[in-house]
Amino acid sequence: MGLAVSALRPVPAAERRARGSSVSYRQTYHRRIARKILAEFSHERALSPVETSPGAYAVRSADGGTEYRFRAEILSLENWAIDESSIRRVRDGEELPVDAVALVTDLAPMLGIGPQSLPEYLEEFVNTLALSADRPDERRITARDLARADFQTIEQTMTEGHPCIVANAGRLGFSAEDISRYAPEAGNPFRLVWVAARREHCEVATVAGVDYDTLLADELGAGTLAEFDSVLRESGRDPDDYRYLPAHPWQWDEKVRKLYWADIAEGRIVPVGQSPDLYQAQQSIRTMFNTTTPARHYVKTALSIVNMGFTRGMSADYMRTTPLINDWVRSLVAGDPYLTGIGFEMIYEVAAIGYRSPTFDPITRPGSEYRKILSALWRQSPVPLLGHGEHLATMASLLHLDHHGDPLVSAFIERSGLAAAEWIRRYLRTYLHPVAYLLYRYELKFSPHGENLILVLRDGMPARAILKDIGEEVSVFGDPEGFPEGCSRALTTEPDEIRNLGVLSDVFDDFLRPLAAVLHTHGLVSDDEFWDLVAESLQEFVAAHPDLADAFARWDLFAPRFAAVHMNGLQLRNNKRMVDIEDSYASLIDAGHMLANPVAGRVGRWPR
Incomplete structure (x- = not known):
């Protein structure tokens, strides 16, 4: 079914390991992501590689001075299976090291990246490349060992990101230190910041059968909630006037404390402490898995960084409706004999809360990033669903x-x-x-x-x-x-x-x-x-x-x-x-x- 055929020899594992011993992993990942650039943009027809001989292709840079040569098969769905070891970068007759960043720059006009947008795209791209190329050797796990690893070890070892999108881990807004603390591939558990927000400014929604306060008691424990209550009382406030909700530590420092400083100063938002449990960021980066008590819910929070085509905030507008949509889907498919028979399951977002800013909400429309600063939802954990x-x-x-x-x-x-x-x-x-x-x-x-x-x-x-x-x-x-x-x-x-x-x-x-x-x-x-x-x-x-x-x-x-x-x-x-x-x-x-x-x-x- 392919459009063209050439014999791409699978490289034996021993030979790949031998190559790895002589070529730095940094160069390995430059080649790997260069392969993805050439393959995905050719699949999208932004690039049109020229076949120079059976199974051999070339793409010239926009200025015509650099040529990228490689061997490939074109499989079904115009799927370019490129042998990354065959990629060559030749400029003015001289072979140069394969550099994925230079490849983007060379091909930018053909990819539809204009001069004004190229620097920001390169920032996202460089961050994506660094995700795998700069991983410490002690964090690299062989496929054989990973096949026997636990859920979260597998999660934090993933470096590919979205299979189709090239610049898929931009994390614009994170510093280098933030990445080491909060990026999923860092695998560093952290605690969430908890705040109390005035009830009249909060949107709270749950699925049928879930009470928000009861959920918090199950997730935090009665002792932690009592400590939060004490913080409010010591400041002269009544806990009954507030709702508790979590925030990502980065979001608290970089967004909430800045944009909502007046809310904090006037007591509409009160920081009350940290989560007793530790959480690990998932590939989706703003969703956190509870590593202390894995059977407890995932927590998903607003995180106003740019990552893979979106600013990852979350709004009260969405929090108001998300559990309702989940509840309706659950009522529709729950107990379906076919899905039950094959063991298929969904994990639902059972509760959500969002803060409506009295400053920004009246002057913005739904969808505005200024409405997506302080929100959270709880999603069921898959761990309780496991059998022996x-x-x-x-x-x-x-x-x-x-x-x-x-x-x-x-x-x-x-x-x-x-x-x-x-x-x-x-x-x-x-x-x-x-x-x-x-x-x-x-x-x-x-x-x-x-x-x-x-x-x-x-x-x-x-x-x-x-x-x-x-x-x-x-x-x-x-x-x-x-x-x-x-x-x-x-x-x-x-x-x-x-x-x-x-x-x-x-x-x-x-x-x-x-x-x-x-x-x-x-x-x-x-x-x-x-x-x-x-x-x-x-x-x-x-x-x-x-x-x-x-x-x-x-x-x-x-x-x-x-x-x-x-x-x-x-x-x-x-x-x-x-x-x-x-x-x-x-x-x-x-x-x-x-x-x-x-x-x-x-x-x-x-x-x-």
Whole structure:
């Protein structure tokens, strides 16, 4: 199904290790991210590599003076599988070291990066590169060891970020010291700052059956709450007049204490202490996992840094509606016999609180960054959902390559004892099937990329999946009965011809495409066999749900072609809000770029 074919020899692990001993890891990661730049911008057609000989390609810089040469296969979905060891940088006939930053600068006009936006994009890009290139040797873990590691060790070892977006870890606003304290890859647990805020300025919402004050007692303990009460009483204030909420330490120092200094001076906001438990930042950076008591909830807080196309604040406007959306989704899918039967779970955002500034709220509109300064929500932990012998791993880990270039997915397969094809079959049943089911049964589209899905494994074998980030990521099609008032931001109306992008774009292009490249280039499963397995899995899924035949016909998963979404292009258009939650899905696609569906025409082709 590829557009061109050349023999990319999988490099044996021993040879990669030998290379690692002679080439610094810094150079290794310069090559690795240079490969991603060339691959993803070629996939988005911002670059048009010229084939110079079978399997060999070249891209010239905007000024024509530098040439980047490499070997590649073009796999399904215009997926450029580039041999990073083959990348050469040649200027005026002289070969120079591969420098990923110079590559961005050389190609900037072709990538659509103008002179005024280039410095800021480079700042995000350099921060992303440093995430892996500057990791201390003692923090580097081999894929084989990582396959047996615990949930949070895997989480903090991830360095790839979003599989499609190149500058995916900009953290604009963080200092170097902040990164060492609060970045997920640093793996340093920290305590949250707790404040009391006047009740009349707070928006509080919970799902049915959850009381906010009871939740805080469970999360903090009666002793800590008593200490917070004492702080208020000692300052002459009545605890009954306040709500307690957490803030990220950086947000407290850099935003709340500055913008809300008058609120603090006048007692509308009162700092009362720190969390007794320690938390570790997750890949999504503003979500924290409780490392002291893992069964307690995740805490997600406002964090006004620019990271991967968004300023990561959170508003009271969203906090008011997020638990209501979660509650409605839960009421819709809870107890579904199919989802229950395959062990699929969602972890819900059960409570949220947001502070409304009496200074900034009256003069701003919803969506303003000045409304996104002090808010928090609680999401269920996946730990209580584990059965005997089960362990957790972010799905993003399936794309992880260690410092030797060995893929973690290969180590998972090895640990499971399964053949690679059988491992993939089981994985697709845990991931692809429930995501497709939610779209076709309930008309719910999520954002099921690697970081938003947690795999439940048994000895490295995929057993089931847990979906998170419900309230902010869900898109609800149509006008469903009983949908909560005031939550229209989650509703979407899309034409039939693009509803299937919830699988074809969000799953196929955004995650399975890069996974296919890892499997193919490391000799685990060829690209052609991989998409045969996906086609087989989809047909198995369709056959199991004959009552959804009309929906399958309307939103065809085997459609010959589908429209591409250019993730890097969206980020370059606006790095602080690459996607507006109120935009239709149709507004995000590039109508002029149609991708050939890799499962079209494959039904019945797979090996038995």
